[in-house]
Amino acid sequence: MASSRRRPEAGMVEVLDAPAPAASTTVAQLLDRARGLADRLPGARNPAVAAWRARGAETFACQGFPTRREEAWKYTDLALLRETRFEEPILATDITPPLSREGSEPRLVLIDGRVRHDLSAIGGVTAGVAIGSLADALQKQDENTIAGLGRLAPETLPLPALNAALAEDGVVIRLADGVDGGMIHLLSYATARAGHPVAFHPRHLIRLGPGARLVLIEEARGEAEAFAWQNAVSEVLLGPGARLTHIRLLDEPLSAVHTAMIAVRVEEGAEYDSFTLIKGARLTRNEVHAVLSGPRAALHLNGAQLVDGSRHVDTTTVIEHAAPDCASRQTVKTVLAGRARGVFQSKILVHRAAQKTDGYQMNQALLLSPEAEIDAKPQLEIYADDVKCSHGATVGELDHDALFYLRSRGIAEAEAKSLLVQGFLDDAVSLVADPGLREQLQAETVAWWQRVEHGG
Amino acid sequence: MLKIEGLKVSVEGKEVLRGIDLEVPAGEVHAIMGPNGSGKSTLGYVLAGREGYEVTAGSVTFRGRDLLAMEPEERAAAGLFLAFQYPVELPGVGNANFLRQALNAVRRARGEAELDAVQFLKLVRGKVKALGMTEEMLKRAVNVGYSGGEKKRNEILQMAILEPAFCILDETDSGLDIDALKIVAEGVNALRSSDRGMLVITHYQRLLDYIVPDRVHVLLAGRIVQSGGPELARALEAKGYGELQAAA
Ligand SMILES: Nc1ncnc2c1ncn2[C@@H]1O[C@H](COP(=O)(O)OP(=O)(O)OP(=O)(O)O)[C@@H](O)[C@H]1O
Ligand SMILES: [Mg+2]
Secondary structure: OOOOOOOOOOOOOOOOOOOOHHHOHHHHHHHHHHHHHOOOOOOOOOHHHHHHHHHHHHHHHHHOOOOOOOHHHOOOOOHHHHOOOOEOOOOOOOOOOOOOOOOOOOEEEEEOOEEOOOOOEOOOOOOOEEEEEHHHHHHOOOHHHHHHOOOOOOOOOHHHHHHHHHOOOOEEEEEOOOOEEEEEEEEEEEOOOOOOOEEEOOEEEEEEOOOOEEEEEEEEEEOOOOOEEEEEEEEEEEOOOOEEEEEEEEEOOOOOEEEEEEEEEEOOOOEEEEEEEEEEOOEEEEEEEEEEOOOOOEEEEEEEEEEOOOOEEEEEEEEEEOOOOOEEEEEEEEEEOOOOEEEEEEEEEEOOOOOOEEEEEEEEEEEOOOOOEEEEEEEEEEOOOOEEEEEEEEEEEOOHHHHHHHHOOOOOHHHHHHHHHHHHHHHHHOOOOOHHHHHHHHHHHHHHHHHHHOOO | OEEEEEEEEEEOOEEEEEEEEEEEOOOOEEEEEOOOOOOHHHHHHHHHOOOOEEEEEEEEEEOOEEHHHOOHHHHHHOOEEEEOOOOOOOOOOEHHHHHHHHHHHHHHHOOOOOOOHHHHHHHHHHHHHHOOOOOHHHHOEOOOOOOHHHHHHHHHHHHHHHOOOEEEEEOOOOOOOHHHHHHHHHHHHHHOOOOOEEEEEOOOHHHHHHOOOOEEEEEEOOEEEEEEOHHHHHHHHHHOOHHHHHHO
16 A cells, blocks of 8 residues: 555556545645645635635545445545645646637636636626626625535535635626526636646536526536646525526546536426536546425436546436425436446435426446446435336447448448447437537537547 | 359358359349348348358459458448348437438549538438428438338438449338339339449339339349249249249
8 A cells, every 4th residue: 555655646547445534645635735725715714614614624534535435436436536646726827728619608717726807708797697706706705605605515525525625716606586697608627737736626606596597508628638636516506497507518638537516406496407418537527416495396417428548437416306296307328438437326316295206317328349337326215105207227339230221321430330329329419408509519429439539 | 233153151150142143234123032031131231241241152243343342331332222121220310411421421432522411401302202201201310210111211212312323122112002112113213224233132023013124033042043034023923932942
């Protein structure tokens, strides 16, 4: 086992037996940083914020990084994080992150976890929509923002707790009652230099008042060499009758690690409609905890995981039906190439009060190589008696007959495979209602396939 | 145009084609008849380049080239087309998109300009109508949820769009109602020309009433045991394969 003084080289990947939490140099170093920054992080002078950070640090100190001995982390190993000495992100200058969208919607850009007003364009925001940086809001000791911190996120878990301890910035979006906020684009871009791994812990607070509507497009990208660990937490609160369409696109460099926790609360008659496309970092853990807290709330947690090379992508969701007459729908497709690993864990928990729950879950994987693997674990826990829950799972390979059929029509093998992969993804991607966004996602999947074909 | 010599093919260690000699010159339509399991579809698949077939002897020359050395898509680009006995369903792959990609792949190979979505739609509309299909079928996933007859029409639609130099029709008539049979036969006849060859696999004389063949061959247990003019098909319809089987 590594001695506690050993300083691992950057980018080194070594899977060791999980050391006890306290033995991880990284844990000690992250806690050191939390202590060192305690007086300097935005909002430090506010007692509620300081207490929130201190609780986070304490939880992380007790638990350290989750290990595979824990049920929720059985298939995903964070050895890479435990073995890395992360630096503080420095303020990147002269950065113009490439934009995947030409849209005129308001855009907020984060570089290495910090909101950059100089790169953002939020002038055109609709009346009734407040959008800004968490750091600014905490600096100003904004009561609403402070009250929202940790309200929904499960901060008894170590990574969200660490996020609380070290959150420096993030995005705060608030929509007043009945406002249609149109579309907002968030881009989180990592610029870390090779050999200098950095970690950042953005905290996003999104709150839609009753009847408000918003389409939120969230992208995570980064420079090719960036070894950045992004440990993000989003707290999403949808008031009665509100509707959020949340499109997430995680397309990060092979050197990056992304752990995300999205905590969502959907109140009466509200709808959270999400689609997450993950093309990887080296390791991605995409965790969503959603609570349907009011009657007739609706939830769509759809997505696609496209995993190639030696990447590892884990989608873990917990859907809690806490009120009657709610519907949750989940269609997740995973395509795996090379030596990639995919994980899909999903738990649907139906409380006693949640009569007439309508739950649907479909999880399908396509393995393009014999070395690729998927671990899937669906779980149903039902305490109500009048419930309709169905789930299905399939794992398959490319259909040889289909491939031959396409080739016999003159379509080259690579193109034919691409069509079949698109076809496999179609009944997930087609759930995205906006045609422009759907096309963008389709283009992303085509680009992914090109990366696979050219051995990226 | 297509020349098959001494072709022997095994599937999973079993010899299915046991020495086929067959030549189809440009401008001619040849029919292949034969009982179930005699190797008709196998012949079509081997010509189209499906995997899993081991050629143990013989050769196939197509427009002067060694067909068996080519990939399936190269064969299509060279002008070979197989209308499948059992068209394959492609979930999630839109029919219009599929047809356009196929056409553009073949056009590229022929050195012609690719068609954009608008040009393609113009071309395909007329053909869809001629085959008694609806444009709605273009929007659906390829062959998914199509009836048996719709699948067969979709095969002929592909053929009409790709305009291949050589067409192999594997039981395109089975599963078609009488009106559909006429429509499909008209579609095939529209493609008949002096520089195009065809191999029509069928069980029934009926199709050959519409698509009158130049030659009829009887395939029995992996061998062509008899060849003749259109009258041979009528004789078989009347007498069945019993006599030939007894002689073999
Ligand atoms: N993949 C395979 N594995 C094993 N046997 C096969 C395979 N493919 C074909 N065969 C066998 O080869 C023989 C010829 O099959 P083929 O499909 O070519 O017959 P056919 O003449 O087209 O019959 P039909 O008139 O019923 O369509 C059959 O005995 C069939 O069982
Ligand atoms: Mg057959």
